[in-house]
Amino acid sequence: MSVRAGIVVTGTEVLSGIIRDANGPWLSEALRGRGVEVSEIVVVGDRPEDIRRALDFLSDRDLVLTSGGLGPTADDLTVDVVASWAGVALEHDAALEERIWTIVGRLRGRLPFREAAMREGTRKQARVPAGATTLEPVGTAPGFLVSSSGPLVVVLPGPPRELQAMWASAVDVEPLRTLLASAGALEQRILRFFPLPEPQIAATLRELDADALPLEITTCLRRGELEVATVFGAGAADAYAGFEAALRERHGDVLFSDDGATIDEVIARLLAGRTVAVAESCTGGLMAGRLTDLAGSSAYVLGGLVVYSNEAKTALAGVPASLIAAHGAVSPEVAAALAAGARERLGADVGIGITGIAGPGGGTPAKPVGTVCLSVSTATDSEDRTVRLPGGRADVRDRTTTVALHMLRALLLRA
């Protein structure tokens, strides 16, 4: 059986672009991992009629997940709207109110605490749609499984940590458990390529007549890398194997990950005990910051030098002032000296040197905005590149770290 789901994300602050929705994409991936096909994510504000309209829109799905609107304040309306939409009353659950009150009590020490206001909010959160199954609070808000004449509605809180933890326990609660068990298993495989332009993968997909395959193939550029994600049912394993082989035949030279690993994780594996250090200018700390994103990175990242000024390049990374004067701060020579300086000052096996023009100012005809010189070196080997990256300041800075990681991979593969 195929199970189709829709997601309703509530919150005027999400709808208006003030905060970025994290829950829709997260739930979509979680559902896909359980074989459930998500047909749409609808973001609506905290207006009862708009939430109701979104539920109507999704009324022929098997499953609807809502996120947000479970808090103690008056603009938290989701439970009221879902109950009314499903045609059931709200009932006060005294035991639930006491459990929430116990949780709220723990906030006393940490937050300014107004007893009456807090009690009022708690009472509101303890109203349960008749016949619904309560999902115990992760923060202070309980969630609910509400059956309707149409889909099963799973009402989840808005804070991503609460939502994710509540979802993890909800999947074992009836009737959600049985519904999920009825979904056919779907496989997802991700292949990552760098560098590979989008028109080229598009041409490859046309050549392979990919539309005719029993595979749902999506391609996207992410942080400068091209990702091919393919979802398929149990019967299409052979079709996928053939498709992957055809991609490897055409683009295997730029395939760097076939097991879901990001370039960051690939690097962490490849370093295998070797240490790395950074001396960076235009990325201003983001290169070191990216290398230390992963837990456990202290095993191989020794540290970095953020050398924004020319004086800092010389004083901290030991780049000769004469070298800067001769070639300019943004030059392959200075990048190489930065990489060497990072290695020497931090005693690392591998050094990364970055210098460039992130913009919006500072460009020249010879070195326009987006020009970045990179060097990755060990004592005996190096990778050196000068690139011109598109986009604004944030794009150039972020893309630079991707290029550097791929240069580091190339160096480590031959070391």
Add this chain to the structure above:
Amino acid sequence: MSVRAGIVVTGTEVLSGIIRDANGPWLSEALRGRGVEVSEIVVVGDRPEDIRRALDFLSDRDLVLTSGGLGPTADDLTVDVVASWAGVALEHDAALEERIWTIVGRLRGRLPFREAAMREGTRKQARVPAGATTLEPVGTAPGFLVSSSGPLVVVLPGPPRELQAMWASAVDVEPLRTLLASAGALEQRILRFFPLPEPQIAATLRELDADALPLEITTCLRRGELEVATVFGAGAADAYAGFEAALRERHGDVLFSDDGATIDEVIARLLAGRTVAVAESCTGGLMAGRLTDLAGSSAYVLGGLVVYSNEAKTALAGVPASLIAAHGAVSPEVAAALAAGARERLGADVGIGITGIAGPGGGTPAKPVGTVCLSVSTATDSEDRTVRLPGGRADVRDRTTTVALHMLRALLLRA
């Protein structure tokens, strides 16, 4: 007249959570700035029937914006679906095809180029819904204004840079120009507070009976700061003034921005010629990276030291090994020494020192994960704090930079 709009974001890679949608929130803010109320954002995959269903869902809105699905590949379906939904045919525009082909030709040098495949894609992109107004390509894809018996549909490309540039020119093109001109002007004001817990602002809003005011008020926590965004029409200026005054009376001591400026921008103004340098451990470069996010930051950021290992703390930032041995690497003493070391090694007026346990490993009962010691100092003054931050590794690292910026603000305000 009130103009209501809906947004349709297409793309299986967005729906499935592989990439994060940037266009829905951006368009929502852009529309709000022009007095248009956005009622919902619908994210759908690249399936014709789902795109059509989303258009049906929004058929009683005045305006519908679509993003994505305008590329040369077969899964780019938006123009076909919109034309069919609006009941008009697609017509080939030979002059448009030549203009696109000129743009595509510029890619020859940069990308692997297969003439026949490229020409086929270009021909596909030059099909125009009958009666529609063409929006000239920013990348290679043209957009369209398509009138229907219901809403005006604005068809925009998916890449955010292309979408944003095309929207900027579309607002002056008829019939969109007239429709936007008919929308009443809305004001938006943003107040930012730190620190201010969400239950406390909720209690304040209840006290002020904010629901009864002619204001659309949304509160949200963003990177640890509390933001109160208020939208109101021309007639509600007095109501807003009273509301803001009441918030200032209650929470003025933690109000740090009333003009839309972020803490990053507040800091850039306050530095006013003074220079800053960083020595950071658990944030691993993100503090320096955040300080250099803003264009022009080279005027006041000299650089930073990423001192992940104890050896680097001593060698680069001059933290005595004996101090680390006596108090531990995560201690107020080491944070203060890092701030002083950053100032001295980089010759900066202000130093920021950060050392902490970002997790998931490394915590102890006395210093659990999330414990961070921060110090911000000049030669004669300092702010020092030890905090315990909630959340995972990425949360702790990001939140730390927010705390540091607010400490820096406090120091600069009394300097």
